[in-house]
Amino acid sequence: MTRHPLRRLAVCALTAAVAVLPAGPALAGGGTLPAVHPRAETPPLRDDEAGGNADADDPAIWRNPADPDRSLVVATAKEGGLRVYDLAARLVQSVAAPPGPGADDAPGRFNNVDLVHGVKLSTGRADLAVTTDRGNDRLRVYRIDPARPDRPLTDVTDPAAAPVFSAGQDEINEQRTAYGLATFTDRTTGRSYALVSRRERTRIALLELTPTAQGRVGYRTVRTLDLPSAFRLPDGTSWSPCAEPGEAPQVEGMVVDPDNGVLYAGQEDVGIWKLRADLTGTPKLLDKVREYGVPGTYDESTEECVAGADPGYGGTRLTADVEGLTLVQQKDGDGYLLASSQGDDTFAAYDRETGEANEYEGGFRVTAASAALDGSEECDGAAALNQPLGSRYPHGLLVVQDGHDAPGDGDTGVTNFKYVDLGDVLDALDD
Structure with missing residues (x-):
């Protein structure tokens, strides 16, 4: 997550030749985006000295096929580990993030989470929750057991699992570690497989999940791909997003379309990439953030960027950072790719199609339902499931992170997750 859209310094001299897809139409007439309202919210998580070190980030929705009313939301709370909630947004289970080894421990820090269904383990087939342990540069894997409603997650990570990117603990302590995540079969x-991005770098790794004879799950690296860190602008100049010295424009939000094996990856200060999930072929820039091409200079005294004049090369739908990406799958390949436009508290929807256009279909905001139930601001992560989820969400569910729970109280470090009826979202996009 990045709170300052233009805080990165242009540090890379490499200029990338990338394919850019045609831009879709802006919102007709420049009108106001429709609003949808949450039906419920999870208990607050606090990231401050008084309240603890838990910070809501990324959710995933697990559907209980035998009893959809008992489906679950698995979500990361960063140094607070994992949280599991029921469909009433009540806390079911907390799982601590393991600390790092050695005297100079980097604290455990779970960043993103995704699900894998029906994996064949030596103990039987199971659904798995996979999370990036940013503090240890590893994946951690949890079996989801519906027979244990009060403790559904059990750690089945192979103890021999190696760091994803780092050569040793000293490098892990620098925290350029496993960050964004998307899984697919x-x-x-x-x-x-799991696709994992590296913090403060442009690298994405493709990892195959490897069950062991002991009922555990490890992984092996298949290949890696580096997205561009510098871009050729229409005026012939080279541009890189502004960043702290030594940082490159990172990827966090990712999702794989299972019907066509396409990965959508959000490079936070650049835009949304579309590429093959096996990391072969040429990535294409599906859409750009508004700040694309804006020069910036990093100010060490304020630890922020000072933006220059906008040359007008950016997009019109996304305000940096582009964050949580999720799919709304419908029949015959229809549906939407949803993206969190963190900088202006909106969500953009793109046509989910097998062709290359992925036209922009509109957007929406998640706004307050009442004085007691606010909306979503600076959303980091999102997950949608277009399947009936019992009596509470018969039309499916969208879960979004709220970076400012009770925003009227200022930046208090309080975050949580909002539950939105997916039927309301589809109605808003269809209007």
């Missing part, structure tokens, strides 16, 4: 081979 290859329908041809049945093998399951």
Whole structure:
């Protein structure tokens, strides 16, 4: 998560030749985006000296096929580990993030989470929750057990699992570690994978999940891909997003379309990339943030960027950072790619289609339902599931992170997750 959209310094001299997809139409007439309201919210998480070190970030929705009313939301709370909630947004389970080894421990810090279904373990088939342990540069894997409603998650991570990117603990302590995450299963081979991005770098790694004979799950690196860190502008100049010295424009929000094996990856201060989930072929920039091409100079005294004049090369729908990406899957390949436009508290929707256009279909805001139930601001992560979830959400569910729970109280470090009826979202996009 980045709170300052233009805080990065242009540090890379490499200029990338990238394919840019045609831009879709802006909102007709420049009108106001429709609003949808949450139906429920999880208990607050606090990231301050008084309240603890938990900070809401990324959710995933697990549907209980035997009893959809008992479906769950699994979410990261950063140094607070994982939280599991029921459909009433009540806390079911807390899982601590393990500390790092050695005297110079980096604290455990879970960043993103995603699900894998029907993985064949030596103990039987299971649904898994996979999370990036940013504090230890590893993946951690949890089996979801519906027979244990009060403690559904059990750690099944292979103890021999190695760091994803780092060569050793000293490098892990620098925290350029496993960050964003998306999982998928290859329908041809049945093998399951995780795509993992590296914090403050442009690298994405493809990892195959590897069950062991002991009922555990490890992983192996298949290949990596580096997205561009510098871009050729129409006027012939080179541009990189502003950042603190030594940082490159990172990726966090990611999602894979299982029908066509396409990965959508949000490079926070650049835009949304579309590429093959096996990390082969040429990535294409689906849409750009408004700040794309804006020069900036990093001010060490304020630890922020001073932006220059906007040359007008950016997009019109996303305000940096582009964050949580999720799919609304409908029949025959229809549906939407949803993206959190963190800088202006909105969500953008793109046509989910097998072609290359992915046209912009509109957007929406998640706004307060009442004085007691606010909306979503500076949203980091989002998850949608277009399946019936019992009596509470028969039309499906959208869960979004709220970076400012009770925003009228200022920046208090209080965050949580909001539950939105997916039917309300689809109605807003169809209007």
